[in-house]
Amino acid sequence: xxxxxxxxxxxxxxxxxxxxxxxxxxxxxxxxxxxxxxxxxxxxxxxxxxxxxxxxxxxxxxxxxxxxxxxxxxxxxxxxxxxxxxxxxxxxxxxxxxxxxxxxxxxxxxxxxxxxxxxxxxxxxxxxxx
Amino acid sequence: xxxxxxxxxxxxxxxxxxxxxxxxxxxxxxxxxxxxxxxxxxxxxxxxxxxxxxxxxxxxxxxxxxxxxxxxxxxxxxxxxxxxxxxxxxxxxxxxxxxxxxxxxxxxxxxxxxxxxxx
Numbered sequence: 001x002x003x004x005x006x007x008x009x010x011x012x013x014x015x016x017x018x019x020x021x022x023x024x025x026x027x028x029x030x031x032x033x034x035x036x037x038x039x040x041x042x043x044x045x046x047x048x049x050x051x052x053x054x055x056x057x058x059x060x061x062x063x064x065x066x067x068x069x070x071x072x073x074x075x076x077x078x079x080x081x082x083x084x085x086x087x088x089x090x091x092x093x094x095x096x097x098x099x100x101x102x103x104x105x106x107x108x109x110x111x112x113x114x115x116x117x118x119x120x121x122x123x124x125x126x127x128x129x130x
Numbered sequence: 131x132x133x134x135x136x137x138x139x140x141x142x143x144x145x146x147x148x149x150x151x152x153x154x155x156x157x158x159x160x161x162x163x164x165x166x167x168x169x170x171x172x173x174x175x176x177x178x179x180x181x182x183x184x185x186x187x188x189x190x191x192x193x194x195x196x197x198x199x200x201x202x203x204x205x206x207x208x209x210x211x212x213x214x215x216x217x218x219x220x221x222x223x224x225x226x227x228x229x230x231x232x233x234x235x236x237x238x239x240x241x242x243x244x245x246x247x248x249x
Contacts, residue, residue: 011148012140012171019137020175026183033196033222038178040218041199044211046145046171047152053163054153062153064162067170076207079177080170 012039049077140175142168181206196222 017039021030049070056066068086071077088096145168149159159167181202186194196219203212 011144013144016137016140017175020140020172021179023138024176024179024183026187027179027194029193031193031195032226033219034182034194034199036222037196037199037215037219038175038182041178041203041208041211041215042140042171042175043148044214045174045208046148046167048210049170050149050152050167054157060154060157062149062157062159062163064160064166067163067166071170080173083169083173084166 010036010039011043014039017042138172140168140172145171177206178202 014035018030018035021027021035021038049067050062052070053067054062056069057063064084065087068084071080071084072086142164146159146164149164149167150157153159178199182194182198185198185201185205186192200212200215200219203209203215
């Protein structure tokens with residue numbers, strides 16, 4: 001039995017990280033050292049993101065919107081914006097669409113995705129203005 | 131290797147464990163938040179990988195090194211991870227050489243440590 005060596009201090013499965021890395025078109029082989037570091041830094045990243053998101057929570061409950069907020073506010077997290085849109089309420093979504101229609105059906109692209117699940121009104125509603 | 135789509139996602143249970151360790155005790159995390167964090171982590175892996183590969187390409191090399199991963203952190207403006215990561219790299223190198231010294235010629239297949247812990 002070979003004990004996994006230096007990886008003991010890691011949580012994430014190296015094999016999975018490797019698979020993901022290899023799914024990148026330019027990557028053929030992944031050496032042990034870069035694999036270790038990518039895994040490590042991903043753990044640092046998750047820790048960091050969770051801590052920052054938790055600061056947005058006023059209770060001891062971490063919710064999606066707290067994470068989305070961090071993502072939307074930090075430009076280095078731009079790469080996550082598409083997968084973590086800020087949620088808005090249906091009402092807000094309709095208001096935005098109405099505003100757009102009023103603006104001569106202009107050609108601005110919609111950057112927010114609507115989701116019907118979030119029911120609590122968020123105070124930061126007007127992030128859609130251009 | 132990646133036959134199924136799920137193979138391109140990091141296991142949520144493990145990501146959640148990391149998050150729980152990062153937060154004070156007693157904090158609960160919504161299902162959506164868990165999914166979101168796991169997704170973010172998976173995308174991050176690719177993001178870092180492509181940043182590191184760019185460096186390799188620009189230097190006209192083939193193989194990705196640990197240093198490339200470190201340099202990639204600066205490129206994508208995650209400088210705050212550079213120091214802790216550099217430290218990890220040092221530790222890693224120490225461990226590898228210690229391992230080599232102790233286990234003599236036990237072949238290490240480095241790359242392919244199977245460590246699946248999907249719970």
